[in-house]
Amino acid sequence: MSSTWWIGIVKKYPFEEIQIEKATKAIYDKVDHVRSFSYNSKDDKYTEVESKDIDKAKLIELIKKYLVTSKSIFFNIESKYNNNSFDGFVSIKKPADAYIELDFNFRHTVAQSKENLKKIAEIAESVYKALEAFYAYVTWESGPIMAKGLENYGEFKKIYSEYKKTDKSSFNIKNFRKTVERHFGIKLD
Amino acid sequence: MRYCTIKNELTGARMNSFIRTAEEFIDTKGAKEVIRRFGSGSGDIGAVWELEAAKILKTQGKNVVEFGEKLPFSVEGDIVVLSSKGEKIIYEAKGWKWDSVTEPFIKSGDWKKTLLDQSKKMADLASSGGIKEYKFVFRTAPSDPKILKELSDLNIPWEVIQ
Numbered sequence: 001m002s003s004t005w006w007i008g009i010v011k012k013y014p015f016e017e018i019q020i021e022k023a024t025k026a027i028y029d030k031v032d033h034v035r036s037f038s039y040n041s042k043d044d045k046y047t048e049v050e051s052k053d054i055d056k057a058k059l060i061e062l063i064k065k066y067l068v069t070s071k072s073i074f075f076n077i078e079s080k081y082n083n084n085s086f087d088g089f090v091s092i093k094k095p096a097d098a099y100i101e102l103d104f105n106f107r108h109t110v111a112q113s114k115e116n117l118k119k120i121a122e123i124a125e126s127v128y129k130a131l132e133a134f135y136a137y138v139t140w141e142s143g144p145i146m147a148k149g150l151e152n153y154g155e156f157k158k159i160y161s162e163y164k165k166t167d168k169s170s171f172n173i174k175n176f177r178k179t180v181e182r183h184f185g186i187k188l189d
Numbered sequence: 190m191r192y193c194t195i196k197n198e199l200t201g202a203r204m205n206s207f208i209r210t211a212e213e214f215i216d217t218k219g220a221k222e223v224i225r226r227f228g229s230g231s232g233d234i235g236a237v238w239e240l241e242a243a244k245i246l247k248t249q250g251k252n253v254v255e256f257g258e259k260l261p262f263s264v265e266g267d268i269v270v271l272s273s274k275g276e277k278i279i280y281e282a283k284g285w286k287w288d289s290v291t292e293p294f295i296k297s298g299d300w301k302k303t304l305l306d307q308s309k310k311m312a313d314l315a316s317s318g319g320i321k322e323y324k325f326v327f328r329t330a331p332s333d334p335k336i337l338k339e340l341s342d343l344n345i346p347w348e349v350i351q
Contacts, residue, residue: 040302046302071297089302105302107265143233185230186230
């Protein structure tokens with residue numbers, strides 16, 4: 001259970017209502033259950049708002065309500081398909097003034113299945129597009145990106161610096177699956 | 190001393206120690222998967238701490254019998270220890286550097302969600318009799334009083350082992 005990993009999707013602040021709706025739809029299109037909504041308040045208090053299954057309309061309402069008043073919000077996801085399954089959680093936070101991040105967090109065992117990784121990469125690609133994001137990455141919880149901090153990570157710095165000037169990202173989400181393959185040393189095709 | 194290649198942020202000395210520890214546990218069930226996690230792709234440093242923590246527990250006289258055992262309630266026990274009465278104790282190894290590394294992970298509260306989700310499942314397993322007890326073993330202690338209070342408020346069982 002120990003190590004977790006996540007895919008982080010980074011977009012320019014703010015998180016517009018239409019993007020919340022599109023990203024939520026993209027998540028519900030690919031997962032079977034969303035449950036257990038919680039948040040970490042600005043004074044660092046963790047609170048669970050809803051422990052049961054949450055439908056799409058309710059999730060949109062909760063994200064809109066708590067995103068602006070919290071440091072971060074969380075909800076669990078579960079997917080079952082072709083005799084496979086995985087669960088994890090999504091966190092949405094604002095690590096810097098100018099951008100917001102949506103992360104898909106999983107235990108290391110989820111990455112042992114090629115089918116899981118393919119499915120998760122698909123979810124990440126859909127959400128990236130829905131959010132009109134400018135960067136995505138994959139990391140272990142104690143990986144080099146986290147050791148440096150995303151804002152000091154070379155690739156991110158370069159892409160973000162260009163993006164700030166041009167409002168266009170040189171990051172290509174079509175290549176992201178290759179990044180996931182390299183990260184785990186697993187071929188996804 | 191001749192150091193081997195540095196992988197990720199692992200120093201040569203820690204890498205050498207990891208190799209010796211891996212040799213020590215090579216016949217323990219599940220150890221090969223832990224080693225594979227560090228060896229493949231970009232390398233999971235958390236796997237290194239699992240082996241290091243197991244070595245410390247063994248030094249303390251604990252009987253480490255398995256890594257990554259799949260248990261009910263979707264629990265996979267990092268380090269499985271058997272007590273002298275044959276009761277199962279699970280240690281969850283977290284090698285976080287609370288005060289410098291993974292700052293967004295710590296500041297945003299992602300760490301709480303991670304520990305709570307795991308803790309809830311293990312608490313369910315313990316209350317059903319599947320295991321005797323469980324504990325998170327950290328490589329370093331948080332120094333921020335707010336984090337220490339949160340760990341206590343959230344009823345997370347933990348200790349630092351070195």
